[in-house]
Amino acid sequence: MPRINSPAELEELRKGILSKRDPNKPCITLCSGTACHASGSEEVAVSIEEEIKKQGLSGKVDFRRTGCHGFCEKGPIIVIHPEKICYLQIEPKDIPEIISQTIKEKKVVERLLYTDPGTNEKIIHEYEIPFYKNQKRLIFGSNGEIDPKSIDDYLALGGYSALAKALFKMTPEQVLAEVKKSNLRGRGGGGFPTGRKWEECRNAPGEIKYVIVNADEGDPGAYMDRSLLEGNPHSVLEGLIIGAYAIGSHEGYIYVRQEYPLAVENVGIAIEQAEKYGFLGENILGSGFDFTIKVHRGAGAFVSGESSALMTAIEGKVGEPRPKYIHTAVKGIWDRPSCLNNVETWATVPLIINNGADWFRGIGTEGSKGTKIFSLVGKVNNTGLVEVPMGMTLREIIFNVGGGIRGGKKFKAVQTGGPSGGVIPEKYIDLPIDFDELTKVGSMMGSGGMIVMDEDTCMVDTARYFLNFLADESCGKCVPCREGIRQMLKVLTNITKGKGKKGDIELLEELAEVTRDASLCALGRTAANPVMSTIHYFRDEYEAHIKEKRCPAYVCKELISYYIDPDKCQACMICLKQCPVGAIAGGKNQIHVIVQEKCIKCKTCFEVCPSRFNAVKKISGEPVPPPIPEEARIIARKSKEK
Amino acid sequence: MKEKKVKAAASGGDKIEQIITKYQGDASSLIQLLLEIQRANRWLPHEALKKVSKELGVPLSQIQHIATFYKAFSLIPRGRHEVQVCLGTACHVRGGPRILDRVEEVLGIQAGQTTTDMKFTLETVNCLGCCALGPVMVVDGKYHGKIAPAKAEEVLKNYD
Numbered sequence: 001m002p003r004i005n006s007p008a009e010l011e012e013l014r015k016g017i018l019s020k021r022d023p024n025k026p027c028i029t030l031c032s033g034t035a036c037h038a039s040g041s042e043e044v045a046v047s048i049e050e051e052i053k054k055q056g057l058s059g060k061v062d063f064r065r066t067g068c069h070g071f072c073e074k075g076p077i078i079v080i081h082p083e084k085i086c087y088l089q090i091e092p093k094d095i096p097e098i099i100s101q102t103i104k105e106k107k108v109v110e111r112l113l114y115t116d117p118g119t120n121e122k123i124i125h126e127y128e129i130p131f132y133k134n135q136k137r138l139i140f141g142s143n144g145e146i147d148p149k150s151i152d153d154y155l156a157l158g159g160y161s162a163l164a165k166a167l168f169k170m171t172p173e174q175v176l177a178e179v180k181k182s183n184l185r186g187r188g189g190g191g192f193p194t195g196r197k198w199e200e201c202r203n204a205p206g207e208i209k210y211v212i213v214n215a216d217e218g219d220p221g222a223y224m225d226r227s228l229l230e231g232n233p234h235s236v237l238e239g240l241i242i243g244a245y246a247i248g249s250h251e252g253y254i255y256v257r258q259e260y261p262l263a264v265e266n267v268g269i270a271i272e273q274a275e276k277y278g279f280l281g282e283n284i285l286g287s288g289f290d291f292t293i294k295v296h297r298g299a300g301a302f303v304s305g306e307s308s309a310l311m312t313a314i315e316g317k318v319g320e321p322r323p324k325y326i327h328t329a330v331k332g333i334w335d336r337p338s339c340l341n342n343v344e345t346w347a348t349v350p351l352i353i354n355n356g357a358d359w360f361r362g363i364g365t366e367g368s369k370g371t372k373i374f375s376l377v378g379k380v381n382n383t384g385l386v387e388v389p390m391g392m393t394l395r396e397i398i399f400n401v402g403g404g405i406r407g408g409k410k411f412k413a414v415q416t417g418g419p420s421g422g423v424i425p426e427k428y429i430d431l432p433i434d435f436d437e438l439t440k441v442g443s444m445m446g447s448g449g450m451i452v453m454d455e456d457t458c459m460v461d462t463a464r465y466f467l468n469f470l471a472d473e474s475c476g477k478c479v480p481c482r483e484g485i486r487q488m489l490k491v492l493t494n495i496t497k498g499k500g501k502k503g504d505i506e507l508l509e510e511l512a513e514v515t516r517d518a519s520l521c522a523l524g525r526t527a528a529n530p531v532m533s534t535i536h537y538f539r540d541e542y543e544a545h546i547k548e549k550r551c552p553a554y555v556c557k558e559l560i561s562y563y564i565d566p567d568k569c570q571a572c573m574i575c576l577k578q579c580p581v582g583a584i585a586g587g588k589n590q591i592h593v594i595v596q597e598k599c600i601k602c603k604t605c606f607e608v609c610p611s612r613f614n615a616v617k618k619i620s621g622e623p624v625p626p627p628i629p630e631e632a633r634i635i636a637r638k639s640k641e642k
Numbered sequence: 643m644k645e646k647k648v649k650a651a652a653s654g655g656d657k658i659e660q661i662i663t664k665y666q667g668d669a670s671s672l673i674q675l676l677l678e679i680q681r682a683n684r685w686l687p688h689e690a691l692k693k694v695s696k697e698l699g700v701p702l703s704q705i706q707h708i709a710t711f712y713k714a715f716s717l718i719p720r721g722r723h724e725v726q727v728c729l730g731t732a733c734h735v736r737g738g739p740r741i742l743d744r745v746e747e748v749l750g751i752q753a754g755q756t757t758t759d760m761k762f763t764l765e766t767v768n769c770l771g772c773c774a775l776g777p778v779m780v781v782d783g784k785y786h787g788k789i790a791p792a793k794a795e796e797v798l799k800n801y802d
Contacts, residue, residue, distance in 0.1 A: 038785030072774035220730035223771030300713030377773035
C-alpha cells in the first residue's frame with residue numbers, strides 16, 4: 001500500500017475501498033472482545049469459517065471478528081448485516097443452522113434471538129433490543145462494525161477524515177478553539193475541560209511537547225477504555241494526532257496496562273498500519289506535520305494512572321505521583337509540556353472536528369456535553385458497556401438500558417467513580433447523571449464504572465472492600481494516604497468482624513477528613529469517598545454492625561450464621577453432601593442440623609437447598625436456635641408407611 | 643537452594659540476554675525490558691537484574707524498587723499454573739471472595755503464594771473487565787466465568 005500524500009488521495013482510497021464492498025452482501029460480525037472471547041467466541045469464529053466453506057458460500061458472505069459490542073451479558077454475539085439480525089449467546093453448534101437458514105434462506109432462527117423478559121416477545125434486530133435502543137452510541141457504535149485489525153474497515157466508515165480536515169482546512173489555533181468551544185471534559189475521572197488543558201500545554205514554553213493516551217484503566221468494574229482500544233484503536237489514534245497538531249507536539253505515548261494484551265496487540269497493529277498509510281510519521285498526508293507514537297505498557301499499579309505518576313513511569317522510573325504545583329501540561333515527561341487525556345476523550349475529538357462544536361454542545365447537559373460510556377455491572381440484568389447522553393437519569397440507565405435488577409431483587413444503591421467515588425442510594429435514582437450532579441451527591445463520574453447493588457450488598461463491606469483495594473494500591477510516598485487509608489481499613493475491618501466500638505463512626509469521619517485534605521495526589525484525596533458516602537447514606541447499617549453485631553445484608557461472615565429450619569427440612573441430603581467441611585449432621589430421613597463450630601459460612605447449603613423447601617436460613621444479630629434433640633430428628637414419611 | 647536459583651537463571655539466560663540486547667542500553671525502557679523478561683522467564687532472577695543493571699547503567703536498587711512496586715513482576719519462581727481469582731467490584735458483589743476462600747482452602751495456600759510442589763501460584767486481580775461473567779477465575783489464561791465454589795475446585799483438578 002503506497003503512502004497517502006493528500007486529502008484527495010485519501011478520498012480516492014476510500015472510494016476504492018467502498019467500491020469493492022457491496023452493501024447488500026451478507027456480512028457476519030462476531031464480537032471478539034475480551035469478555036466474549038472468554039465466553040468462547042474464538043471457537044464460534046472457527047466454526048463460522050469452516051461452515052461458510054462447507055456450505056459452499058466462500059466469497060458470497062463476509063465474516064468479520066469485531067471489537068466489543070457492549071452487551072457482554074449475552075455474549076458471544078453475532079450480528080448479520082445488512083439486516084442487523086442479532087443472535088445472542090452463540091455456541092459453535094448453532095453455526096450450521098445460522099448459515100443455512102439465515103444466510104442462505106434469509107430466515108430468522110427464532111431460538112437465538114433476544115427475548116424481552118417483560119413481554120416474552122422475540123426481537124430480531126440489534127437496534128430494537130432495549131439495551132441498544134435506549135443508548136446513543138456515537139463513540140462506541142462503530143466497535144461492532146469494524147475489524148480492529150483492519151484500517152480499511154475504519155476508512156470505510158469515514159475514518160481519518162477529521163484528521164484531513166484539521167490538517168488542511170484548519171489552523172492548530174482553530175482546532176484548539178473548536179475543542180474549547182465544544183466544552184469537552186476529560187473522561188478519565190476529573191472532568192477537567194480538555195480544551196483548557198490543550199491550551200495550557202500549547203502555550204507552555206519549550207520546543208518538545210508530548211501528548212499521551214491514558215489507557216491505564218485501573219478502576220475495578222470499568223473496562224470501556226480497553227474495549228475502545230481493542231475494538232476501534234484508529235479512532236483513538238486519530239484523536240491523538242489531531243490533538244498533537246493543535247498543541248504543537250510531535251511525539252505521543254500510549255500508556256496501556258499490560259493486563260490488556262489484546263488492546264496492546266491491536267493498538268500496535270493500528271500504529272503500524274497508520275504509519276504505512278502516512279497518517280503517522282513524517283509529513284502526514286503531505287501536510288508537513290510530523291508525529292510519531294510509542295506504546296508503553298504499564299506493569300500493574302493503580303496509582304500509575306495518575307497523570308504525574310504515569311509520566312514518571314514513561315521515563316522508566318517507578319510510577320509514583322509528585323506534587324503538581326506546576327501542571328503536567330507545563331512540566332510533564334522529562335519536565336517538558338505533556339498533555340494527557342483519557343482514551344475516550346481522545347476518541348471523541350474526531351467527532352467534534354467532523355461535526356463541529358455546536359453539534360457536540362447540542363448533546364448532554366449545561367455543564368457536561370456529549371455522551372459518556374459507562375460500564376454497567378454488578379447486580380443488574382444486562383451487564384455491559386453502555387453509551388448514553390450526559391443527563392440521562394440513573395433510573396433510565398439501570399432499568400431501561402440495564403433491564404433492572406437481577407433475580408427480581410430490590411435496588412439498593414449504585415456505586416460510581418470506582419474506588420474514588422461513592423455510593424448513591426435509591427432516593428437519588430432520578431438523578432440526571434453528569435459530572436456536577438454526581439459530585440453534588442458525594443460521588444463522582446470517575447472513568448464511568450457503575451456498579452449496581454441490591455439488598456444483598458452490605459455497605460460497610462463495600463467501603464471495606466474499596467479501602468482494602470486502596471491500601472494495597474497506595475504507593476506509600478505520603479503519610480496521610482498511606483497511614484490514613486490503613487487506619488480506616490482497620491476500623492472498617494473490625495466493624496465487619498463484629499469488633500466495632502462506639503465512636504468508630506466518628507473516628508472514621510475524622511480520619512477521612514485528614515486523608516482527604518492532606519494527601520499528595522487524587523488517590524489519597526478521594527480515598528475517603530467510599531467511607532464518607534456509605535456513612536452518609538447508610539449510617540444505620542454501620543450502627544447495626546457496631547451496636548447489634550448484625551449485618552442487615554447478611555454478608556459479613558463473622559456476623560452471620562446459617563441455620564436449618566427443622567420444620568422445613570425434608571432430609572433430602574443435598575446440603576449434607578455438598579457441604580465442603582462436613583459441618584452438616586443428619587442422614588436419610590433424619591432432619592439435617594448445621595454444626596455451628598464446624599461451619600465456615602460458605603453459603604453452599606443456602607444455595608443448594610431446593611427452593612420448594614427453602615429450609616436454610618441466614619441469621620444475624622440474634623443467637624442461633626439450639627439444635628433439636630436427636631430423637632425429634634426422624635422424619636416419618638407418610639407415603640412410605642402406607 | 644542457591645544452586646537451584648543459578649540453574650533457573652541459566653536456563654532462561656539466552657532469552658534474557660537477547661531481550662537486554664534488544665533495548666540497547668536505553669534506560670527509559672527499563673520497565674518494558676523487565677516486562678519482557680518476566681514474560682519470557684515468568685520471574686525475575688537476581689542474576690538477570692544484575693545484568694540489566696550493568697547493561698543499562700541503572701543502579702540495582704532502582705531496579706529492585708521497580709520490580710517490587712509493580713504487580714506484574716515476581717522475584718521468586720512461580721508455579722507451573724497461574725490461578726487468578728478476580729476480586730473486582732462486580733465480582734466482589736457477586737461472590738468472588740467465596741471463590742477465593744474455597745481455592746485457598748483447596749490449594750492450602752494464601753493469595754500471592756505458590757504451592758510447595760510448584761504446581762499452582764494463586765493470585766487475586768482487581769478486575770479483568772469481564773464483569774458480565776462474574777465471579778471469574780482464570781487458570782493459565784483460560785477464563786472460567788459465573789463460577790461457583792464447588793466448580794472452582796473441580797476445575798483445579800484438571801491440572802497437573
